[in-house]
Every structure is written in C-alpha cells, then in structure tokens.
Amino acid sequence: MVKTNQFMELALDEARAAGERGEVPIGAVLVLDGAVIARAGNRTRELNDVTAHAEVLAIRMACEALDQERLTGADLYVTLEPCTMCAAAISFARIRRLYYGAEDPKGGGVDNGVRFYGQPTCHHAPEVYSGLNEVRAAEMLRGFFQGKRD
Secondary structure (H helix, E strand, O other): OHHHHHHHHHHHHHHHHHHHOOOOOOEEEEEEOOEEEEEEEOOHHHHOOOOOOHHHHHHHHHHHHHOOOOOOOOEEEEEEOOOHHHHHHHHHOOOOEEEEEEOOOOOOOOOOOOOHHHOOOOOOOOEEEEOOOHHHHHHHHHHHHHHHHO
16 A cells, blocks of 8 residues: 555646646556556646546556557556546556546546446446545645636
8 A cells, every 4th residue: 555655646746747837737647567657747738638638648658668559457546536538548558457536526437427437338447446645636626726716
C-alpha cells in the first residue's frame, strides 16, 4: 500500500501542475513492474485538444516509450474517476488496474454514468480501486472551480 500511495502522490503532483497551467487539475501516472513509465496532467486547453485528458496523455506516452499499443500488466493512478472516453482508452490499452481518487458523479464513466466496464460491449475491464486520496483530490478540484467562480 505504501507504493500505491506514492504513485497517487505523483498523480496529485501532476494535477497541481495542470491547475497551475489553468487546466482542470487532474493527474495520471502509469506504472509497470513497480516503475513509473508515464505521468501527465490535463492539457486540453494548452493543446486545443478535447482528448488531451491526463489518462489519455499518459497512455500515449507509455505506449510510445514501450513501443507497443497495449499496456498489459500496467496500473494507472488518476486523481479523478475517468470519463467514458478515458475508461474506453484504459480498456483498449488493457491496463490491469485502475486506482482513482475522487468520484465524478456528473462526468465519471467507471462507477458513475455509463459504468463502461459493466457494459456487455466492454472487452477488457481493469480491476478498479477508488477513493485513494479522495479528499485531497476533491479539494483540489473544488478549489480550482471555486477560483473560476470568484
């Protein structure tokens, strides 16, 4: 569990950096065999790319680093429950385990919304563990959006 918390701390670092860039503060870290192979924060505004979510960017980086399209055996740590697009990317990449912090009742696609991994059309569902550093991840998001409203 110590390593799990360390990896989530790195994801929170990525989320903080995203927030400092004016992005929604979400971070992701991909781990294979106990080593970080990719880490990213949201960059949708910076790249003018609606698909530049932290999870998708981390998956792209890891696939490039490993020179392969699948990430079998890898674990993904993300600060917010993935949306449906990211849940699908996680499934297509064959990620072994998904760890996430805060739930997203409005935009989540794992334990909320469409519940992508529970659909009969989903070919691969990772093991899912929610609630890692949930309070800190949620507070970061609340603070970001509160700052936008002020």
